[in-house]
Amino acid sequence: xxxxxxxxxxxxxxxxxxxGATLLGIAAGVTGSFLFLRKRxxxxxxxxxxxxxxxxxxxxxxxxxxxxGRFLPGLLLGAALSSGVGLLLIAWMMRHxxxxxxxxxxxxxxxxxxxxxxxxxxxxxxxxxxxxxxxTVLLGSTAGMLQSDALVIAAGGAVVLLLVLLLxxxxxxxGFDPDYAAVSGTNVGRIDLAMMxxxxxxxxxxxxxxxxxxxVALLIIPPVAARLWTDHALRMVALAGVIGGxxxxxxxxxxxxxxxxxxxxxxxxxxxxxxxxxxxxxxARGGLALIRRQMRFRRRVHRRQGxxxxxxxxxxxxPFTLALLRREGLARADGVPTDAGRAAxxxxxxxxxxxxxxxxxxxxxxxxxxxxxxxxIETVLTQDQIAELDRQLPKPKGVS
Amino acid sequence: xxxxKDLDPVKSAPLNGGMQALPPALSVAGLTVAYGEKPAVxxxxxxxxxxxxxxxxxxxxxxxxxxxxxxxxxxxxxxxEVRLFGLPLSRARDRIAYVPQRASVDWxxxxxxxxxxxxxxxxxxxxxxxxxxEHIDRAHACLARVGMQDFATRQIGQLSGGQQxxxxxxxxxVQQADLYLLDEPFAGVDAATEKAIIAVLKELxxxxxxxxxxxxxxxxxxxxxDHLFLINTRAIAAGPVxxxxxxxxxxxxxxxxxxxxxxxxxxxxx
Numbered sequence: 001x002x003x004x005x006x007x008x009x010x011x012x013x014x015x016x017x018x019x020g021a022t023l024l025g026i027a028a029g030v031t032g033s034f035l036f037l038r039k040r041x042x043x044x045x046x047x048x049x050x051x052x053x054x055x056x057x058x059x060x061x062x063x064x065x066x067x068x069g070r071f072l073p074g075l076l077l078g079a080a081l082s083s084g085v086g087l088l089l090i091a092w093m094m095r096h097x098x099x100x101x102x103x104x105x106x107x108x109x110x111x112x113x114x115x116x117x118x119x120x121x122x123x124x125x126x127x128x129x130x131x132x133x134x135x136t137v138l139l140g141s142t143a144g145m146l147q148s149d150a151l152v153i154a155a156g157g158a159v160v161l162l163l164v165l166l167l168x169x170x171x172x173x174x175g176f177d178p179d180y181a182a183v184s185g186t187n188v189g190r191i192d193l194a195m196m197x198x199x200x201x202x203x204x205x206x207x208x209x210x211x212x213x214x215x216v217a218l219l220i221i222p223p224v225a226a227r228l229w230t231d232h233a234l235r236m237v238a239l240a241g242v243i244g245g246x247x248x249x250x251x252x253x254x255x256x257x258x259x260x261x262x263x264x265x266x267x268x269x270x271x272x273x274x275x276x277x278x279x280x281x282x283x284a285r286g287g288l289a290l291i292r293r294q295m296r297f298r299r300r301v302h303r304r305q306g307x308x309x310x311x312x313x314x315x316x317x318x319p320f321t322l323a324l325l326r327r328e329g330l331a332r333a334d335g336v337p338t339d340a341g342r343a344a345x346x347x348x349x350x351x352x353x354x355x356x357x358x359x360x361x362x363x364x365x366x367x368x369x370x371x372x373x374x375x376x377i378e379t380v381l382t383q384d385q386i387a388e389l390d391r392q393l394p395k396p397k398g399v400s
Numbered sequence: 401x402x403x404x405k406d407l408d409p410v411k412s413a414p415l416n417g418g419m420q421a422l423p424p425a426l427s428v429a430g431l432t433v434a435y436g437e438k439p440a441v442x443x444x445x446x447x448x449x450x451x452x453x454x455x456x457x458x459x460x461x462x463x464x465x466x467x468x469x470x471x472x473x474x475x476x477x478x479x480x481e482v483r484l485f486g487l488p489l490s491r492a493r494d495r496i497a498y499v500p501q502r503a504s505v506d507w508x509x510x511x512x513x514x515x516x517x518x519x520x521x522x523x524x525x526x527x528x529x530x531x532x533x534e535h536i537d538r539a540h541a542c543l544a545r546v547g548m549q550d551f552a553t554r555q556i557g558q559l560s561g562g563q564q565x566x567x568x569x570x571x572x573x574v575q576q577a578d579l580y581l582l583d584e585p586f587a588g589v590d591a592a593t594e595k596a597i598i599a600v601l602k603e604l605x606x607x608x609x610x611x612x613x614x615x616x617x618x619x620x621x622x623x624x625x626d627h628l629f630l631i632n633t634r635a636i637a638a639g640p641v642x643x644x645x646x647x648x649x650x651x652x653x654x655x656x657x658x659x660x661x662x663x664x665x666x667x668x669x670x
Contacts, residue, residue: 037510039506169522170522175509176505176509176511176516179474179504180519183493183498184498184522227510232512232515365595369590369592
């Protein structure tokens with residue numbers, strides 16, 4: 001059953017829902033990346049919680065007008081309006097009070113969510129509210145989602161993606177260095193507003209699928225996971241889109257097989273699995289890679305220190321250094337260097353002498369500043385430059 | 401020309417009225433900036449002629465960086481007017497380049513050195529134009545100018561402070577501006593970087609461009625700059641270094657902080 005769901009064999013409707021969710025996940029990961037790079041990830045939490053009173057009010061208004069309270073575009077409009085008010089309140093509080101952003105976010109988030117819950121309770125007591133099932137907006141559900149709803153979500157996700165693509169340069173520039181961006185003519189306030197608008201759009205679109213409590217996870221977890229894999233901003237954005245899309249797809253497909261399961265938590269758990277994998281395995285910044293890099297650095301330091309000690313005939317006391325040199329066949333168990341060890345030691349000493357000569361030359365300041373006791377001089381100078389340097393060296397000991 | 405040079409440029413320019421008088425690279429009139437209810441810069445007038453290299457110098461908290469930020473529109477002044485090449489900032493952005501304090505950004509941002517330099521082209525590229533090989537070449541040339549050509553693909557988080565500062569300078573160079581505004585470009589950088597940066601700035605000046613830098617090291621003012629603007633909330637003195645860099649002026653700028661003032665006085669007489 002799950003396999004069939006994952007391979008889109010559960011019929012037209014389920015397929016459409018899964019594809020809509022995927023597009024939403026991509027849009028969320030991509031948009032959330034820029035928010036993350038701007039260091040304002042938490043704002044998305046306020047945006048999503050602030051949608052609830054709008055949803056409740058929209059439902060009540062639509063029922064009062066004699067319509068269907070669950071008409072999705074109407075609910076989304078209400079959600080957008082109330083989260084817009086929430087955003088404006090946060091901005092106003094930061095400008096006119098001494099509250100910091102996190103405090104303003106906390107205040108808006110809790111008050112709006114509280115008001116929304118009260119409205120939901122009121123709706124439950126209404127006649128039309130009995131079978132409304134409006135509580136699916138909290139945790140999301142794709143069960144019973146209409147084709148038209150899936151199309152609205154897919155189209156909205158596509159529009160968000162296009163806008164992000166258009167605004168990627170100014171959003172990155174503002175994320176890295178807002179002052180510089182402002183001086184080069186970027187309207188930082190307007191870019192921030194556009195970014196918040198996109199986040200709001202993703203949130204509103206995601207309410208039915210992921211639910212407003214957890215949509216924040218789909219905005220934040222994919223960029224955080226993607227950041228572990230790459231040091232390149234746009235690659236990170238693309239990867240976050242993939243992770244978000246994959247999580248949403250898996251979540252939607254799984255909940256198609258088990259309609260009782262809320263979709264949002266499954267999507268979030270899927271993205272968490274991808275995050276956990278990234279945290280341990282990612283070669284750029286993952287945990288294992290970090291440990292491996294630290295160990296390699298430690299070996300380089302000990303190897304260098306050991307060789308320099310051998311070169312001047314000192315005894316090596318550090319057991320780790322000795323074991324390292326032995327393993328590489330550079331020294332015997334009693335610390336006496338092998339032939340290979342003697343050659344390597346002489347080379348290390350010569351490198352140090354070359355570096356010293358380089359650092360003594362005022363004209364070579366910038367190159368010499370790259371000295372860190374480990375960098376091989378061949379990576380900084382050409383063979384010709386090294387030969388030139390060697391002519392200035394005093395006759396080194398131990399090298400013929 | 402000599403006569404004009406000797407006069408205060410802001411006064412001489414309107415009097416002169418002729419075509420040959422270039423508008424000053426930067427002119428500031430009656431500028432006041434306050435944080436909360438404390439003025440950081442009060443009623444400052446400043447005029448920098450084109451082709452000059454000016455240090456803005458003053459004690460800590462004297463409003464040096466604030467003055468620069470107000471000129472760049474980054475903080476809103478309470479009063480006063482700023483003109484760049486005779487134009488308001490909004491029409492002069494193509495002609496200026498800003499080098500912010502290195503510590504003002506998060507260097508763990510996912511970007512390579514070349515990406516940061518290419519950000520200097522964002523204004524030129526707008527939203528839609530693609531980055532072409534000639535843009536990359538330009539970025540590489542600017543990196544070479546600051547001695548960072550070997551670091552183009554390096555993650556910016558791996559750079560030393562001096563290297564970060566040189567990347568910031570390269571990002572400004574790629575803009576090919578007429579006025580460079582730098583905020584503490586020598587703060588916390590190694591001596592080799594300091595020499596490399598000053599060499600580039602002098603090249604820029606030789607090309608006819610103008611430079612203004614917030615500077616805190618009195619011992620290098622004479623060697624690095626030809627004009628000096630002394631500030632301590634109010635403008636203390638302004639003009640060619642030879643005229644302004646005197647023990648008396650420094651005493652007025654730094655007040656009772658004799659240690660620094662004496663050091664500077666030594667630099668003047670020596």
